[in-house]
Amino acid sequence: MEKELFNEGWLFYNSSGTALEDTVRGKAGPAAVTLPHDAMVLEKRDPGSPTGNATGYYPYKTVHYLKTFRWDGAKTATCICFEGVYMNAAVYVNGALAARHINGYTPFTADISPYLTEGDNTIKVLVRNGSPSSRWYTGTGIYRNVYILRGDSVHIAPEGVKITTLEADSEIAVLSVETIIVNRENAVKDVVLHHKIGGAEVSAPVTLLPNETKKVTLRVELEKPGLWSPEEPTLYTCETEIVGIDSAETRFGIRTMSLDTRRGLRLNGRPVKLRGGCIHHDSGIAGAVETRALTERKIRKLKDAGYNAVRTAHFPASPMLLEVCDEVGMLVMNELCDAWTTPKVELDYSAFFADNWEKDAESMVNTSYNHPSVIMYSIGNEIFELSNKFEAQHGRKIADKIRALDKTRYITNGVNIMLSVGDKLMSIAAGSGLDINSIMNGNTEELMKLLTLPEIEKPLDEAFSYLDIAGYNYGDFRYLTDAKTYPQRILLGSETFPASLYDNWRKCGAIPQLIGDFSWTAWDYIGEAGVGQCRYGEASDYDLYGAYPWKTAFCGDFDIIGDRRPISYWREIVWGLRTAPYIAVQDPAHFGEKQSPTKWGWSDAERSWNHRGFEGKPIAVEVYSGADEVELFVNGESAGKIRPEKCKAVFHTVFKPGILSAVSYTDGVETGRDELKTASYNVRIETKTENGITEISVVDENGKLNPDADMEITAEGDILGFGTADPVSEENFFDRTIKTWHGRALLISREEGKAWLK
Numbered sequence: 142m143e144k145e146l147f148n149e150g151w152l153f154y155n156s157s158g159t160a161l162e163d164t165v166r167g168k169a170g171p172a173a174v175t176l177p178h179d180a181m182v183l184e185k186r187d188p189g190s191p192t193g194n195a196t197g198y199y200p201y202k203t204v205h206y207l208k209t210f211r212w213d214g215a216k217t218a219t220c221i222c223f224e225g226v227y228m229n230a231a232v233y234v235n236g237a238l239a240a241r242h243i244n245g246y247t248p249f250t251a252d253i254s255p256y257l258t259e260g261d262n263t264i265k266v267l268v269r270n271g272s273p274s275s276r277w278y279t280g281t282g283i284y285r286n287v288y289i290l291r292g293d294s295v296h297i298a299p300e301g302v303k304i305t306t307l308e309a310d311s312e313i314a315v316l317s318v319e320t321i322i323v324n325r326e327n328a329v330k331d332v333v334l335h336h337k338i339g340g341a342e343v344s345a346p347v348t349l350l351p352n353e354t355k356k357v358t359l360r361v362e363l364e365k366p367g368l369w370s371p372e373e374p375t376l377y378t379c380e381t382e383i384v385g386i387d388s389a390e391t392r393f394g395i396r397t398m399s400l401d402t403r404r405g406l407r408l409n410g411r412p413v414k415l416r417g418g419c420i421h422h423d424s425g426i427a428g429a430v431e432t433r434a435l436t437e438r439k440i441r442k443l444k445d446a447g448y449n450a451v452r453t454a455h456f457p458a459s460p461m462l463l464e465v466c467d468e469v470g471m472l473v474m475n476e477l478c479d480a481w482t483t484p485k486v487e488l489d490y491s492a493f494f495a496d497n498w499e500k501d502a503e504s505m506v507n508t509s510y511n512h513p514s515v516i517m518y519s520i521g522n523e524i525f526e527l528s529n530k531f532e533a534q535h536g537r538k539i540a541d542k543i544r545a546l547d548k549t550r551y552i553t554n555g556v557n558i559m560l561s562v563g564d565k566l567m568s569i570a571a572g573s574g575l576d577i578n579s580i581m582n583g584n585t586e587e588l589m590k591l592l593t594l595p596e597i598e599k600p601l602d603e604a605f606s607y608l609d610i611a612g613y614n615y616g617d618f619r620y621l622t623d624a625k626t627y628p629q630r631i632l633l634g635s636e637t638f639p640a641s642l643y644d645n646w647r648k649c650g651a652i653p654q655l656i657g658d659f660s661w662t663a664w665d666y667i668g669e670a671g672v673g674q675c676r677y678g679e680a681s682d683y684d685l686y687g688a689y690p691w692k693t694a695f696c697g698d699f700d701i702i703g704d705r706r707p708i709s710y711w712r713e714i715v716w717g718l719r720t721a722p723y724i725a726v727q728d729p730a731h732f733g734e735k736q737s738p739t740k741w742g743w744s745d746a747e748r749s750w751n752h753r754g755f756e757g758k759p760i761a762v763e764v765y766s767g768a769d770e771v772e773l774f775v776n777g778e779s780a781g782k783i784r785p786e787k788c789k790a791v792f793h794t795v796f797k798p799g800i801l802s803a804v805s806y807t808d809g810v811e812t813g814r815d816e817l818k819t820a821s822y823n824v825r826i827e828t829k830t831e832n833g834i835t836e837i838s839v840v841d842e843n844g845k846l847n848p849d850a851d852m853e854i855t856a857e858g859d860i861l862g863f864g865t866a867d868p869v870s871e872e873n874f875f876d877r878t879i880k881t882w883h884g885r886a887l888l889i890s891r892e893e894g895k896a897w898l899k
Contacts, residue, residue: 142292142299142387147221148176151208151283155180158205158267171207175891176287177225179280180204181270182428182667182862183875188689192273194670195486197692201272202281207265214259216291218325220299221264222250224460225285227429229269235262243493245270245279246422246456247504250290250299271488276479277421278668280429285459294325295332295349295386302381302391303510305549307360309409314366314395319358320381324349333384338377339363344384368409369394369513371449374470376513394467394513400551400609400631402654408516414649415472415657416716417450418443418698419636421666422459425701426862426874427889428667431461434832435889440465442703443663447713452635452659455479455522455555457505458515466514474553474635474659475509476519477502481535483525494535502539506546517550518543519635523557523614528600537607551609555635558616559588561604562597589618598626605630610656612636617645624652634658638740639696639708642715643787660712661741665697671868672696673742680737693868696741700866702887703836708743711765714788721813722766722805724748729755729796747883750801750817751849760796765789768805768812776800820847826854826898833861833893839884848884858896862889 152171156162186198212219221232221239228245231238235258240251253264270281290299301321308315316338324330330349334357336342341363349355367375375394382388399407406413420443424435440462443451450472453462458475466473478501480491509515520539526532540552591597598619605611605627612635613619620632632655634645645658665673671687673696693701698709707725714723725746727736736744746763764771766785773780773792776799783790798819805812821841829836839850855878856863864874865882872879879886890896 142218142220142290142296142389143216144288144290147208147287147289150210151176151178151206153178153180153282154205154207155202156205157203157269158265174206177284177430177432178206178282179284179428179430181279181281182430185873186690186692194686194688194691195273195276195668196278197667197670198689199278199667201270201274203269204282205265205267206283207263209261209263212257212259212262214257217254217294218252218290218292218296218323219254219257220250220252220290222248222288222290222299223283223285224248224287225431226266226268226283227270227279227281228274229271231267233265233267243497244490244501244504245274246459247501248460248508249504273486274488276486276489276669277666278423278429280423282429284429285431286461292387295330295383296323297321297381297383297387297389298323298354300507302379302389304379304391304393306395306397309366309368309395309397311368312365314363316361316363316395317358318361318379318381319356321354321356322347322349322383323354324352327351332386334359335382335384336361337380363395366395369396369467370408370411371413371470371472374468374513376467391511392464392467393511396513398516398549398551400656402629402631405631405653406516406656413449415450415633415659416448417452417472417474417657417659418448418663419452419454419659419661420664421454421662421668422456423667424862425665425667425703426864426887428862428874430861431459432833432861432891433461433465434834436461437465437469438703438832438834439664439699440469440471442699442705444469444471446698446705446709447716447718448663450474450657450659451663452476452519454636454662457501457508460508463509463512463514467512471514473512473515474517474519475505475515476555477505477521477539479522481521481524481526482532485525498535498539499542502542503546506543509550510547515550517610518547518552519612520552520554522555522636523560524554525560525563527556527561527604530603533604536604540607553608553610553612553633553635554604555612555614556601556604556616557614557636558592558597558601558619562600593619593622598623617641617648620648620652620655624654630654631656636661639698639712639743640740642712646715660698662694662697664699665693665695665701665866665868667693667701669694672739674868675736675738675742675745677731677734677736679735685739687869690871691869693866694741695868696739702864702866702885704866704885706743707746707748707763707765711788714765714767717767720767720805722764722768722771722803722815724801724803724815724817725763725765726750726752726801726817727761727763729758729760732759732761747848748817749848749883750798750819751847752796753822753849755796756798758796760794762792762794762801763789764792764803764815766803766805766813768807770806772804772806774800774802774804818845820845820850822847822850824850824852826852828898830893833890833895835888835890835896835898837881837886837888837898839881846884851881851884853878853880854886855899856888856896857899859890859892860888860896861891862887863896
């Protein structure tokens with residue numbers, strides 16, 4: 142079918158679109174919008190929002206969209222494909238309900254052919270985002286691309302080509318190409334199906350009975366294939382044609398996978414450990430709006446920082462994200478949902494699970510199937526009911542369903558042992574004489590004692606048994622024990638505390654069946670506001686979140702405008718991908734105070750040697766290095782040598798503007814150095830624009846960033862988002878005048894040249 146973007150010419154109504162509402166005079170008029178569109182990020186945040194820090198104090202919305210378009214009747218089959226509508230969407234064509242779709246993350250296609258008339262036609266999309274529907278920022282609206290598909294009565298079904306690698310090596314690849322062909326005519330149709338992949342071609346005659354939808358599978362052999370891998374992400378295009386009638390192009394990659402407890406995960410016969418990070422779906426200052434430029438920028442930056450895998454937490458990945466991961470060479474754990482039958486918030490996925498999980502699992506698999514980047518499916522995240530033998534059967538049903546649809550990928554589940562056996566944990570604690578209050582207040586030592594007991598382990602045996610890979614959320618304390626107790630079990634850190642990487646990565650090297658680590662989180666996101674904050678003095682382990690005006694989690698290796706934070710460089714060093722040391726400097730305003738970051742946080746260190754007003758005062762400098770020893774120099778004068786502990790050394794010195802440098806040594810030989818210079822305060826704004834994304838920096842006369850010299854800036858034009866990574870700012874991302882934060886800001890438009898600084 143012909144596929145065309147359908148993003149232009151929509152009208153947005155900031156209202157529910159009910160029949161009675163449509164009769165009210167004086168209601169607010171529409172706004173002309175181009176999709177993708179997020180209505181939630183365009184609202185002012187409310188400190189009284191019932192969802193509070195979970196959504197960054199953004200209000201939930203109920204909205205609708207209208208579009209009028211002409212249909213000439215030339216193509217008898219017409220569909221509309223929505224790649225993402227959050228959430229509970231209803232699609233009407235000329236007043237008739239054409240489709241309903243609950244899930245806010247899975248694509249869906251509506252066949253609108255029966256409802257069309259020659260001439261003008263109107264599409265209405267209702268979006269009903271109940272409050273609260275999630276534990277993080279969701280956005281509201283048609284926030285991903287929309288396409289119109291047109292075809293004749295005989296056509297290839299939308300997304301109707303699936304390609305499976307049966308076997309492959311450097312000499313030959315054997316592929317199975319499955320095609321769904323639709324015949325809407327009341328007559329037998331004799332057609333020829335043809336595939337072309339590189340230099341290989343295959344054809345076959347196909348007889349279609351009246352009103353028949355037929356699945357046709359052909360075998361294709363390709364000589365000297367380029368195998369897809371994170372290092373060499375080679376992609377092919379399968380050109381499929383119903384000769385003389387319809388055609389489709391399907392991009393895919395050729396690769397093999399294997400998994401065992403002795404050699405771990407292997408791609409194309411080569412072992413790989415997953416250097417993973419969890420990501421949410423939002424685009425930071427653009428809210429939930431998904432564009433190609435923003436998605437590609439995120440994945441490329443993560444790849445450049447050393448990541449080779451991402452986990453979509455906690456929802457199925459979009460088609461665009463998977464396309465980009467294919468191209469960049471980023472492995473993907475594609476996750477189904479955050480809840481099964483037990484709710485985490487009032488109107489989350491558990492409210493729809495029973496009626497929708499099967500359809501959503503099918504959608505996740507169909508979206509993933511031709512993407513070589515997807516290596517595993519996660520059937521859930523921190524599901525509460527796993528230790529209940531009856532509720533655990535949901536997991537078996539999901540796993541069986543996915544295997545029936547796709548036998549080429551592995552299945553995991555992000556199991557949080559403490560949450561899944563919470564009732565048993567409290568019962569055992571009470572009977573053991575352990576202090577329940579110390580456990581509830583975060584006494585880690587006491588908690589670990591309980592979580593390693595056999596009584597805790599056994600109730601989850603069945604829940605782990607139907608998985609290919611046992612995902613452990615914050616369960617790294619059990620890796621060594623479970624590797625011995627369950628020698629046939631493949632282990633994965635599906636979600637881990639960021640500061641745990643040093644120990645976890647060494648366990649990955651020591652335990653063959655432990656295939657990787659996914660940190661929370663790779664990229665900062667809106668919502669769960671303040672969960673990664675660095676606090677000072679004594680702080681409760683359960684006082685995690687930030688009060689208004691906090692808006693982002695502030696726990697990513699990258700902040701929400703895409704700048705690498707110091708922890709990202711530490712992670713790169715721990716992975717063994719960087720030999721040079723890296724310098725970061727703690728805030729001198731809090732020197733001498735105890736830092737109490739949350740378990741998802743890091744210190745307050747930033748990349749800056751500009752601290753006006755603190756000249757001659759004490760300051761703490763962090764140096765990250767995998768070497769035996771590091772030496773710090775202030776203006777050429779040594780401030781001492783320290784042996785890094787877990788790749789981190791902290792020096793106490795005095796702030797003197799000039800040059801701060803660090804040198805690393807192993808066996809007495811220099812292995813690398815890093816340097817920070819004080820920027821002058823004779824500053825100006827410098828911009829760099831690519832694909833509609835403008836990075837804004839406050840720099841001195843030499844072009845050096847000055848994080849200490851923030852400036853007020855104003856933007857004009859078609860703005861998708863304008864803001865900074867400041868997690869506590871009261872500024873809105875639709876404001877036209879803002880102040881840079883740490884010398885940085887970001888301006889996003891739909892196209893280059895459509896928005897600019899005044």
